[in-house]
Amino acid sequence: MEKLTVGRAIAAGLRKKLADDPTVYLLGEDICDPYGGAFRITRGLSSEFPGRLINAPISEAGVVGVATGMALRGLRPVVEMMFGDFIALAADQLINHAAKFSWMYNGAVSVPLVVRAPMGGRRGYGPTHSQSLERMLLSTPGLRIVAPTPRHDAAALIGAAIDDSNPVVFIEGKLLYAAEQATVSEHYDIAHTHPPYPAAVLNNAAGEQPNVTVVTYGPMLPVVEEAMTAAFNEDEVACEILAPSEIGPLDTALIGESVARTGRLIVAEEGPRSWGWAAEVVARVVERWGDRLVARPVRVAGRDLPLPTARPLEDHVLPGVETVRGAVEKVMLQ
Amino acid sequence: MAICAKIDTYEQMYLIRAFEERIAELFSRGELFGTTHPCIGQEATAVGVVTTLEPTDVVTSTHRGHGHFLAWTGDVQGLMAEIMGRATGVCAGRGGSQHLYAENFYTNGITGGMGAVGTGMALAEKQRASGNIVCSFIGDGALAQGILHEAMNMASLWDAPILYALENNLYAMSTHVRDTLAGGIVPRAGALAIESATVESDDVFDVIAAAEQAVEYVRENSRPYLLELRTYRFCGHSINDERAYRTREEEDEWQRRDPLARLAGALAETERRAIEGRCRARIERAIAAARNAPVQDLGDIGKGLWKS
Ligand SMILES: Cc1ncc(C[n+]2csc(CCOP(=O)(O)OP(=O)(O)O)c2C)c(N)n1
Ligand SMILES: [Mg+2]
Numbered sequence: 055m056e057k058l059t060v061g062r063a064i065a066a067g068l069r070k071k072l073a074d075d076p077t078v079y080l081l082g083e084d085i086c087d088p089y090g091g092a093f094r095i096t097r098g099l100s101s102e103f104p105g106r107l108i109n110a111p112i113s114e115a116g117v118v119g120v121a122t123g124m125a126l127r128g129l130r131p132v133v134e135m136m137f138g139d140f141i142a143l144a145a146d147q148l149i150n151h152a153a154k155f156s157w158m159y160n161g162a163v164s165v166p167l168v169v170r171a172p173m174g175g176r177r178g179y180g181p182t183h184s185q186s187l188e189r190m191l192l193s194t195p196g197l198r199i200v201a202p203t204p205r206h207d208a209a210a211l212i213g214a215a216i217d218d219s220n221p222v223v224f225i226e227g228k229l230l231y232a233a234e235q236a237t238v239s240e241h242y243d244i245a246h247t248h249p250p251y252p253a254a255v256l257n258n259a260a261g262e263q264p265n266v267t268v269v270t271y272g273p274m275l276p277v278v279e280e281a282m283t284a285a286f287n288e289d290e291v292a293c294e295i296l297a298p299s300e301i302g303p304l305d306t307a308l309i310g311e312s313v314a315r316t317g318r319l320i321v322a323e324e325g326p327r328s329w330g331w332a333a334e335v336v337a338r339v340v341e342r343w344g345d346r347l348v349a350r351p352v353r354v355a356g357r358d359l360p361l362p363t364a365r366p367l368e369d370h371v372l373p374g375v376e377t378v379r380g381a382v383e384k385v386m387l388q
Numbered sequence: 389m390a391i392c393a394k395i396d397t398y399e400q401m402y403l404i405r406a407f408e409e410r411i412a413e414l415f416s417r418g419e420l421f422g423t424t425h426p427c428i429g430q431e432a433t434a435v436g437v438v439t440t441l442e443p444t445d446v447v448t449s450t451h452r453g454h455g456h457f458l459a460w461t462g463d464v465q466g467l468m469a470e471i472m473g474r475a476t477g478v479c480a481g482r483g484g485s486q487h488l489y490a491e492n493f494y495t496n497g498i499t500g501g502m503g504a505v506g507t508g509m510a511l512a513e514k515q516r517a518s519g520n521i522v523c524s525f526i527g528d529g530a531l532a533q534g535i536l537h538e539a540m541n542m543a544s545l546w547d548a549p550i551l552y553a554l555e556n557n558l559y560a561m562s563t564h565v566r567d568t569l570a571g572g573i574v575p576r577a578g579a580l581a582i583e584s585a586t587v588e589s590d591d592v593f594d595v596i597a598a599a600e601q602a603v604e605y606v607r608e609n610s611r612p613y614l615l616e617l618r619t620y621r622f623c624g625h626s627i628n629d630e631r632a633y634r635t636r637e638e639e640d641e642w643q644r645r646d647p648l649a650r651l652a653g654a655l656a657e658t659e660r661r662a663i664e665g666r667c668r669a670r671i672e673r674a675i676a677a678a679r680n681a682p683v684q685d686l687g688d689i690g691k692g693l694w695k696s
Contacts, residue, residue, distance in 0.1 A: 079515075113541065115534070117538075119501060119538075122504075122508060123509035123511070123512065124509070125508075127508075127509045127513060131508075147505075150496070150498045150501065151496060151502075151505060154487075156695055159692070160692055161691055161695070162479075163489065163494075219695035219696065
């Protein structure tokens with residue numbers, strides 16, 4: 055059987071929504087056949103659903119604006135950003151339009167818009183095609199930011215995003231497109247919290263008390279898993295890994311509960327260290343559960359640099375397995 | 389022209405003029421908070437275009453949207469209360485002057501942005517085969533926004549039934565259109581294979597005739613159309629503008645072309661006075677009602693941010 059990758063799962067979710075809901079439309083650059091999108095996620099869909107996929111001109115702002123208008127008038131458009139970095143061009147339409155309408159019109163309208171954004175590095179695409187720009191949108195109330203991992207059902211998540219009455223930016227780690235989606239693991243017990251945007255909870259303490267809580271999302275999860283498996287095997291550090299799929303707005307309760315049990319917190323993300331998602335998670339935990347911490351929380355993140363193209367340089371800037379191992383050492387030694 | 393059409397049109401235009409003048413007074417007396425962009429002098433473009441639309445059509449507008457809003461809804465109370473920040477306002481005081489909503493009517497304060505949103509709305513109406521069209525008001529200044537070029541390109545490619553009603557009042561804030569716009573307005577439409585026309589708004593019935601043609605074209609062909617409406621705002625850009633960037637002579641020249649005065653001249657004195665009295669009374673009632681209305685309950689301030 056062909057393995058189910060995150061990319062294929064997203065495609066399956068899109069296919070299901072196209073089949074079930076005639077108001078769903080896909081817009082994006084080069085998404086139609088025979089090309090099927092820069093990452094081939096939509097390949098086949100324009101042939102299967104004639105008229106429902108629209109190849110857009112290279113107008114990221116315009117397309118998101120047009121899709122917002124479609125959403126305001128009863129359709130459920132899904133925009134594919136060719137690269138997530140290009141979402142910067144659509145920032146005004148997301149921040150000042152899509153995210154505002156419902157609230158500023160006192161709840162009179164809904165904007166069921168999805169913008170899919172392939173984010174993240176490790177594929178050698180360089181400074182303008184590898185970033186994790188979700189942080190730029192996380193501070194806008196009214197935008198939901200959702201990020202699948204291989205431990206989520208990405209088809210269900212994209213389906214939930216399309217059914218959502220709010221604008222959703224769907225963060226697709228580029229590296230995850232080829233990663234196998236599996237909700238069982240030989241190293242971790244995996245559970246999921248409340249749908250439709252569950253957090254994946256991975257635990258390798260085998261019924262014992264885990265020593266540390268590690269919070270992460272999107273394409274950092276496989277890196278964290280690998281590091282924590284090694285930490286368990288070599289140093290007997292048992293952990294609970296929490297990977298929310300809804301990274302904004304963030305429900306911190308699950309994280310707080312876990313930290314209250316472990317007393318130790320690592321938060322890992324791929325984007326630059328400063329002003330990031332991890333900073334917000336750490337701040338919230340310290341504010342509410344600070345007295346339960348037995349060690350200072352540690353952030354794992356990229357360096358505050360643009361992303362280089364050459365592999366050794368990119369490896370140096372992005373947080374890897376060793377960076378996470380370093381964080382574990384730091385938090386366990388205290 | 390039937391006399392009843394003249395009366396009706398005059399009443400709508402006068403209502404807008406009197407409303408805007410009263411808003412300016414309330415501002416100067418410190419009763420209002422923030423800013424506003426009056427459309428004094430531009431009543432003929434608002435009323436003239438909106439009159440030609442069906443109630444199920446869709447309108448998007450801009451920071452300078454009171455005239456469009458009143459022409460569309462006639463809801464003096466809802467607009468006044470909104471500008472006065474009250475719970476009874478059309479957006480409960482959240483949006484204020486620049487961010488207005490009514491059924492099938494949407495404004496936002498980002499120059500040019502609603503041109504793209506309106507284009508998407510038009511595509512949705514087309515997809516739903518509703519027969520409705522969208523009218524997006526934009527300004528001459530907005531034409532410098534790249535997103536409008538993007539949106540009009542898509543509207544033409546994808547046959548969006550949208551009328552871009554471009555109010556060319558010669559200025560974007562203090563900057564004359566000759567300093568912001570290379571080439572011409574109508575040629576831009578031509579380059580995108582979009583039909584277009586230009587109309588002077590001295591006579592509101594010229595505007596109506598041009599808009600009727602445009603609306604019919606958009607509806608019949610499911611195609612975009614750009615209508616350049618030549619107009620002038622007699623007031624400052626916002627409440628805080630001494631208009632130092634233009635001459636009084638220029639203003640006087642445009643004042644002599646005032647479409648409201650022109651239409652007033654076609655009405656009998658008693659008729660005109662009756663209309664004006666009615667409008668002013670409506671406005672005063674709206675002010676009184678808003679003064680007595682509460683602001684939105686602070687416990688409700690988060691409502692509508694997330695829709696279930
Ligand atoms: C994106 C953006 N840039 C700048 C402004 C500030 N601004 C408000 S109105 C305006 C001028 C708009 O001119 P025009 O489109 O001609 O409309 P008019 O004011 O003449 O009705 C500007 C620059 C804004 N609201 N949005
Ligand atoms: Mg102007």
